[in-house]
Amino acid sequence: MVTITLLSSSVLVGGFGYLVAKRSTDALLGGVGQEAKQRFDNGVVDATEQMNIMLTAEDPKITQDITLLLSSLAGQRSDASGVVVAMRFKDEPARTLPSEGLVWPQGHDVGKAITKALEDDVMAGGSSHQYVTADLGGDEGQGTYLVYGSPVPTRWKHGSVQLYYLFPVDSQMAIAEDIRSTINYIGAALVLLLGVVTALVTRATVSPVRVAARTAQRLSAGLLDQRMAVKGEDELALLADAFNQMAANLQRQIVRLEEMSRLQRRFTSDVSHELRTPLTTVRMAADLIHSERDSFEPAVARSAELLLGELDRFEELLTDLLEISRFDAGFAMLDAEPTDLVTVVRRVTERLEPVAERLNVSLELVAPDPPVIAEIDGRRVERILRNLVGNAVDHAEGKPVVVTLGVDNRAVAITVRDHGVGLKAGEEKLVFNRFWRADPSRARQTGGTGLGLSISLEDARLHGGWLEAWGAPGRGAQFRLTLPVRAGGRLVGSPLPLVPAELPAPRDGAQDRARPQGAAA
Known part of the structure; x- marks a missing residue:
């Protein structure tokens, strides 16, 4: 029972904990995702407007202008701490633009966070996003980021521009991890508690049954005076009382049968012994009559023969009865x-x-x-x-x-x-x-x-x-x-x-x- 309870409760609590942790994580990341998506869409609109103003990519100040644009996109809100904005250029629309792109805050290596799969999706002409764990090289160290990417339409004759937003979600992931840890600890404690409760209940229920089994074994071994202790007035006490009554009735019946068997064996033995003496006398008389049967009439002579034959069988029966009584009494010995x-x-x-x-x-x-x-x-x-x-x-x-x-x-x-x-x-x-x-x-x-x-x-x-x-x-x-x-x-x-x-x-x-x-x- 304890094992079954532990297994079933572990499956139940584990499944419930998994669902709660997943729903909590999805709720946390979903809220962050909606906010990040809204900000990313606004940033794409702003970037499109600003890039359309830049009619040519050959302007010597194009790098400075795009850097100012990224700075403004990254610092649009007061709670934008940790947000990284990057712009990448495909097919090098101008020699003045770096092939690896521009990023704000500067000093971050966004190449570790922008995967090839995400870049391919953006190059295909649509926006896409994914969660990535990477070290961008800044003061933050390794962290988890929600990365959004989208192409930015321009009036440039050559190349294409891609805009990426990297939103840090370490705090949300930490909260989700705390929720999972809490659920795991509570689930383990609950499973152990259920196991302890089940063990106590099972022991309280099974102990009287074990006592009854041991008592029954002693009764079967011949200890007819064994009884169960009756405590309380519940169903187990009724069981113990009924068991004791059954044992008492069995003891009375067994004692009565043993006494009857003993008397029967004693009667058989006594009768067999007592019949020996008259049988010996009858045997002597029958032998004498049988030896003189030639002088008798045929009917009397035949009677003498029948008498001697039945006496032989009677004596054999007495011998067998005495032997059976010895077996019943346990006195038979083997002379091997x-x-x-x-x-x-x-x-x-x-x-x-x-x-x-x-x-x-x-x-x-x-x-x-x-x-x-x-x-x-x-x-x-x-x-x-x-x-x-x-x-x-x-x-x-x-x-x-x-x-x-x-x-x-x-x-x-x-x-x-x-x-x-x-x-x-x-x-x-x-x-x-x-x-x-x-x-x-x-x-x-x-x-x-x-x-x-x-x-x-x-x-x-x-x-x-x-x-x-x-x-x-x-x-x-x-x-x-x-x-x-x-x-x-x-x-x-x-x-x-x-x-x-x-x-x-x-x-x-x-x-x-x-x-x-x-x-x-």
């Missing part, structure tokens, strides 16, 4: 050590091969020959891969599932690609939500709990890595896990593309540069 990822990936695929064979799905592993060593928590990475490969087998619809391992100097990546139903637009952002399923009616083959991808995402974040998804309806899906080679390293890219190589990549590679919602920061 150098691990060969090729071995981990191969172990996961070998364990899921029976399930894949039962569904007529082939598992393919693409990995480099040498060991791929990275500082990871092997248990968590194996759990991530087990979830990704298991989901791919579930949705493969009898088509191959390809697991690819890539590595560079800073990161390792594992992609799991299936060619099944795929994901609809936007579902790649929802697939990592807890208990979310693309098709709730779809039967699971691997007994998932709905928390696998959520836990996998948290495991990837714990490593400082990314877990991302891509999919298209009818073209399958691909999940990509990217982890830093060294624990604590920062990722800047992935060795493997998120979009399968056989498909066209997004324009400008935007999907690889901008991580989806499921990617860990």
Whole structure:
């Protein structure tokens, strides 16, 4: 605001000052010009009359007579101080007349003030004038003159005569310069004053906004007790009071939500722990019944098998809930050590091969020959891969599932690609939500709990890595896990593309540069 005010006021004051100074200078010089023009016209008339009396230029006294004429023309008025009158002769009408002309007061060099352009205009047969700055060699020194020139008709047979008046305008120019200086000083002072006033007004207006911005930043940082000082009863005070009310309401809501979240996490953890004991007892009874199922009737034997399968899934769900509660409470720890990822990936695929064979799905592993060593928590990475490969087998619809391992100097990546139903637009952002399923009616083959991808995402974040998804309806899906080679390293890219190589990549590679919602920061 201050800069804009200074620039705009400078332009406005500068333009106004220029117009005032120009009008003042024009008025001063215009008055002098009118007076000088009138006197010059009278002098031309007088000179014409006197020159007509001089019938011949051969008179020996012609120089003396013309000098007396110039003296009378220069001293016609009492306020004629500084006026110089000169007469020039073209083509030397008489040898007795000097070729450089005559001047009064004598001793002045008017040749410096009469320019060739002015002389040409006069020789053309008309009067002309111009402003000239010159030193005529007198006591006055260098000065500014308004020079008028006109031809003087004579009865001489040869040559021509030119009359010039030189009116000093130094005093008028000095007054005009004083006016310009005064306007400049006043304009500069006015611009500075406007800048100071604008700065004060802007500061008084912006300061509360800055305080509100700082307070909002502290609130966003978790300092919920921050408030603005309310001073006065103006609009800014109303703004501060409304901001404080908003902050108080936000604090109450956040505290309430945090308490509800804490109670929810505590409830989940307590229920999961409390269910462990009865689950252990039920598990023992179910194992005993299942071991004796051959002696039961077929319907009872089948019930024993179903009971044991659901107990396995129930126990897995409790384990996942306990793991989620640890992530929510911030108690999850990373136990990283150098691990060969090729071995981990191969172990996961070998364990899921029976399930894949039962569904007529082939598992393919693409990995480099040498060991791929990275500082990871092997248990968590194996759990991530087990979830990704298991989901791919579930949705493969009898088509191959390809697991690819890539590595560079800073990161390792594992992609799991299936060619099944795929994901609809936007579902790649929802697939990592807890208990979310693309098709709730779809039967699971691997007994998932709905928390696998959520836990996998948290495991990837714990490593400082990314877990991302891509999919298209009818073209399958691909999940990509990217982890830093060294624990604590920062990722800047992935060795493997998120979009399968056989498909066209997004324009400008935007999907690889901008991580989806499921990617860990």
